[in-house]
Amino acid sequence: MKLYDLIQSNKNLVFTDALTDLSYSVSEFHQSISIDDKKAVVFLYTDNMIGSVEVFLNFLQSRFTVTLLSPQLDIQFKLELEQAYQPYYIYDPSRTEIDGFSAYTASSRIQLFKNESEPDYPVHEEIKLLLSTSGTTxxxxxxxxxxxxxVQNAHSILEFLPILETDVTPLNVPIIFVYGLSIFTSNCIAGGRMICTNRDILQKTFWEDFDKYACTSIGGVPYVYEMLNRIGFFKKVYPSLRYMTQTGGILNRTLVQVLAEHSTRQETQFFVMYGQTEAAGRMAYLPPADLFTKNTSIGIPIKNGSFEIDPDSSELIYLGPNIFGGYAKKPEDLNTFHHSERLQTGDVGRKDEDGYYYITGRIKRIVKLFGTRMNLDEVELILKNALGGETFVCMGIEDKSILVLHLNEELVADQVKSILKEKLNVHPSMVKVKFVESVPLTPNGKIDYSTAIQLMD
Known part of the structure; x- marks a missing residue:
């Protein structure tokens, strides 16, 4: 069964607009906009608001290949992408006109832009979705x-997440990213009400909506949970909250302790997950019962998936039916879809004696300090564990020193340097420490290291 058919068959499914409080059943969005049905590419500059959800569902049921893009993309980036791929339709509420496209009223609520000329390259029938790996460019x-x-990814998630038909799920993670998309698809298949919102999880208005609609789950990357801990979220009571999910990095030991205690006190569950865009979402999860004992682990493979560790590089290799069909760097790459059984994750991993897997860093996040290999993700985790769960951002500077950014104005630089000297034998002269009021993030909440390095001066 196709993904859209699985969603359409969920008769409990309702979409609620957090801004207007209006709700729509899944059947009301079925063919609710007038579009052609061709095998061609469409560009959807999609947020998590009700209009974007309606447009996405309509194109999901069609033959079109759907490209989900950030509405915050720079206009020049948008124009260059559109020139390269010549999409058949564009959905972008931020623009009133696009050169080479005609404004097209698809319904009383939705306006699209239709290409004035037919795109002249074929698109492989199996390519349903195009997702960017960067999101910011x-x-x-x-x-x-x-x-x-x-479909395979959604089914695997439903095997371990306790999604109920009565659940109320806030779309607080952008669906243009595979994590947000996996939350959307799995809850659309098996959940109840979806709260369509662009409100940030760290904003008061988000939590007002959370109480108003009695939401049952939240999702976030480690930085989000670190910030929630800073503002005292885990000391509050949200009676409707049943479970939380996290992906995008390793949680520090202090935060794990806070989460485990919160889960026990409030009778909630916390699921650590691991995934990549190339695997359509999830590859592994950590059962909540293992949060204390396996607190830095990504857990065990999802159903129908498995891992191998490359004996030479220690790279984690994933095997499963949710592996992508290759990259598209130009329109001609859309002619093919290559089935693959193996995915090189780019992550350095290990497996313990119980069969649980651990990520020790990214291959690209390895620096050499005067010839000594240093894993920057490991450096961050060491500092977080040693200094009470504070946020740290570590980067290499020309393989000669480590830059450490932090958010605690009272933290003394020598504390950081002494910990790295003790734990990793890094000479203090190789460590630069700087306080910043905030760290740059990508739209999906992860640390934007390419921008953060510019804070060095």
């Missing part, structure tokens, strides 16, 4: 995903 490199990739 106009890079033309996309991950090619099939409908079955998405």
């Amino acid at each position: 106009g890079s033309p490199k996309f991950v090619k995903l099939s409908d079955q990739n998405l």
Whole structure:
């Protein structure tokens, strides 16, 4: 069964607009906008608001290949992508006109832009979705995903997440990113009400909506949970909250303790997950019962998935039916969809004696300090564990020193240097420490290291 058919068959499914408080059943969005049905590319500059959800669902049921893009993309990036790929339709509420496209009223609520000329390149029938791996730039490199990739991923999530037909799920993670998309698809298949919102999880208005609609779950990357801990979230009571999910990095020991205590006190569950865009979402999860004993682990493979560790590089290799069909860097790459059984994750990993897997860093996040290999993700985790769960951002500077950014104005630089000297034998002269009021983030809440390095001066 196709992804859209699985969603359409969930008769409990309702979409609620957090801004207007209006709700729509899944059947009300079925063919609610007037579009052609062709095998061509469409560009959807999609947020998590009700209009974007309606447009996405309508194109999901069609033959079109859907490209989900950030509405915050720079206009020049948008134009370059559109020039390169010549989409058949564009959904972008921020613009009133696009050169080469005609404004097209698809319904009383939705306006699209239709290409004035027919795109002249073929698109492989299996390519259902194109997702960017960066999200923040106009890079033309996309991950090619099939409908079955998405279905397999959603089914695997439903095997371990306790999603109920009565659940109320806030869309607080952007669906243009594979984590947010996996939350959307799995809850659309098996959940109840979806709260369509662009409100940030760290804003008061988000939590007012959370109480108003009695939401049952939240999702976030480690930085989000670190910030929630700073503002005292885990000391408050949200009676409707049943479970939380996290992906995008390793939690520090202090935060794990806070989460485990909160879960016990409030009778909630916390699921650590691991995934990549190239795997349509999830590859592993950590059962909540193992949060204390396996607190830095990504857990065990999802159903129908498995891992191997490369004996030479220690790279984690994933095997499963949700692996993508290759990258598209230009329109001609959309002619093919290559089935693969193996995915090189780019992560350095290990497996313990109980069969649980651990990520010790990214291959690209390895620096050499005067010839000594140093894992920057490990450096961050060491500092977080040693200094009470504070936020640290570590980067290498020309393989000669480590830059450590932090958010605690009272933290003394010598504390950081002494910990790295003790734990990793890094000479204090190789460590630069700087306080910043905030750290730059990508739109999906992860640390933006390429921008953060510019804070060095």
